Amino acid sequence: MRKLASSLLMSTLLGLALQIAPAQAQLARTFVSAATGNDAANCDRPTPCRTFQHAHDNTLALGEITVLDPGGYGAVTITKGISIINDGVGEGGVLVSGGATGITISAPSTDAVSLRGITVKGIGFGGGSGIWFKTGKSLTVENCAIRNLTGNTGANGIGMLFSPVSVAGKLAMTNTIITDNDVEGLLVEPSGTGSVTATINRSEFYNNPFAGINVLGDITSGTIAVAVTDSVAGGNGDGFLVQSVPGHPGPTLMVARSTIAFNNIGVITSGARAILWLGQSTVTGNALSTSGSVLSFGDNNIAGNADGDPPPATIAKK
Numbered sequence: 001m002r003k004l005a006s007s008l009l010m011s012t013l014l015g016l017a018l019q020i021a022p023a024q025a026q027l028a029r030t031f032v033s034a035a036t037g038n039d040a041a042n043c044d045r046p047t048p049c050r051t052f053q054h055a056h057d058n059t060l061a062l063g064e065i066t067v068l069d070p071g072g073y074g075a076v077t078i079t080k081g082i083s084i085i086n087d088g089v090g091e092g093g094v095l096v097s098g099g100a101t102g103i104t105i106s107a108p109s110t111d112a113v114s115l116r117g118i119t120v121k122g123i124g125f126g127g128g129s130g131i132w133f134k135t136g137k138s139l140t141v142e143n144c145a146i147r148n149l150t151g152n153t154g155a156n157g158i159g160m161l162f163s164p165v166s167v168a169g170k171l172a173m174t175n176t177i178i179t180d181n182d183v184e185g186l187l188v189e190p191s192g193t194g195s196v197t198a199t200i201n202r203s204e205f206y207n208n209p210f211a212g213i214n215v216l217g218d219i220t221s222g223t224i225a226v227a228v229t230d231s232v233a234g235g236n237g238d239g240f241l242v243q244s245v246p247g248h249p250g251p252t253l254m255v256a257r258s259t260i261a262f263n264n265i266g267v268i269t270s271g272a273r274a275i276l277w278l279g280q281s282t283v284t285g286n287a288l289s290t291s292g293s294v295l296s297f298g299d300n301n302i303a304g305n306a307d308g309d310p311p312p313a314t315i316a317k318k
Contacts, residue, residue, distance in 0.1 A: 004318060021192045024046075028276040030055040032092075032129035034071020046161035052094070063113065070211045077104045081111030081137070086118055087281030093119040096149060099156060107136035109167045114140040120159075127151020127182065131160045135231035138170035149181040157182030159208065166192035168222070170200050178205040185236070186213045188226055188251075204232045205239075212263070216243045217251035217274070224251035231258045239263040239286070242272030251275070266305070267312075269293050278312060 007317040013201040027119040030043035037050035042058060049055040056066045061080040067073070070090025086092035102120035105113050113136055132155060132235045133139045139162070146159040146168040155161055159178035162171050169190065178185035186204040190196050205212030212233035215226050233239030239260040250273025260266040262285040269276045270291030279297035281287045288304035294312035302309045 006306045011228070016180045022060040024064075026058055028060050028061045029066060030059045030063065031066050031068050033068040034073070035069050037068075047048040054085075056082060064193075065090070067117070075102050075104075077106060078113055078136075079106055080211050081107060081113060081284075083114040083116070084118060085114075085116045088117065091119050092117055093121060095126075096120060096122045096130065097125035099126045099128055099151065099154075101129045101132045101155070102146075105131075105132045105133045105136050105139060109135060109137055111136050112140070112271050114142070114197040115144055116140075116142040117144065121145075122149040122181075124150055127156040129155045129161055130178075130181070132158075133160075133162045133169060133171070135164060135167055136169065137167075138172070141171070141173045141176050143174075144176045146178045146185075147180050152182050154282065157184070157285070158187050158253055159185045160187070162186065162188045162190075162196065162198065164190050164194040164196060166194050168195045168197075170197050173203050176203045177192045177206070178208070181205070181208045183215050184208045184212070188214070188217065188224060189216040189218070190220040190222055190224065192220060193222050194220050196224045196226070198226040200228045200231060202224070202230045205227075205234070205236060207231075207235045209237045211241040213253075214238070214241045214243070215251045215253050215274075217248050217271075218243065218245045223249050226252070227254045227256075228258055229256045231255075232261070233263060234259070234261045236263045238265045238268050240267045240276065241265075242269045242276045244269075244273040246272075248303075249273070256280055258282075259284075264288065264292050265295050267291075277315070283309075287315060 031048035033048040037048045039054040041047035043049040064083040068088035096102040159181045159313040185208040252275040257277045264290040266283045266286040282301040284304040296312040298314045
């Protein structure tokens with residue numbers, strides 16, 4: 001009888017211990033693998049996860065997710081400062097359909113998010129969006145490809161939507177290609193009191209029927225300033241577009257050392273407060289080279305456009 005009571009006591013204590021055991025600890029660095037990953041694992045190096053979302057949920061804020069081998073890793077919603085890194089192991093991809101978004105960033109206003117070596121690709125079946133930055137301190141996009149997002153309603157068909165709401169968001173993009181989307185490549189459109197500064201370097205925007213880059217200041221009371229260097233806009237509706245409406249601060253776009261070719265309109269401003277500066281760039285093969293109040297530093301190569309290459313207004317050099 002005493003032995004039975006002792007066994008019951010041990011069973012009770014074991015049950016209590018299991019109930020109060022701590023949840024699986026998050027890691028500063030997690031891993032994903034298409035070959036051996038399992039979302040029942042804890043995402044460390046010996047037992048990687050299968051999807052970006054499960055790895056994200058098991059990664060500490062300010063931590064990092066490392067891609068171990070090529071494959072598709074599913075859509076992810078990022079809610080904290082984190083990095084997702086693929087350094088040359090092959091495609092680390094996210095496929096998008098059904099009106100979904102491949103990568104959504106909804107992080108605190110103090111948190112920075114970084115993406116490197118990631119491919120986001122639409123596969124039809126209702127369209128979708130590639131990367132959507134909603135909230136956070138900043139987003140860095142490096143060595144990424146965002147393509148083939150289809151559908152033309154809402155946010156669909158946009159390779160990358162940078163639209164912070166009532167925060168000051170920062171975008172840095174380098175060595176990235178955004179191509180073959182149904183509407184536009186990159187849309188910069190903060191809302192509320194949101195402000196944006198964006199720096200884009202060595203990036204390419206092809207075959208986006210509305211615009212390669214669209215800087216739109218119609219729904220924010222904040223400022224928008226975008227700088228593009230050493231980049232290409234080719235085969236789009238508009239290459240680089242800046243738009244403003246009355247009652248809102250005018251957005252600005254600086255384009256330097258870039259190629260704008262074979263678009264409907266190469267560079268264009270719409271609205272009295274929209275500002276676009278153009279310097280040391282080549283504008284060629286467009287139906288219209290420039291439209292609106294485009295300002296030139298007088299050092300561009302503008303030739304071979306169907307409109308006869310009228311020069312934009314020249315800024316006096318100081």
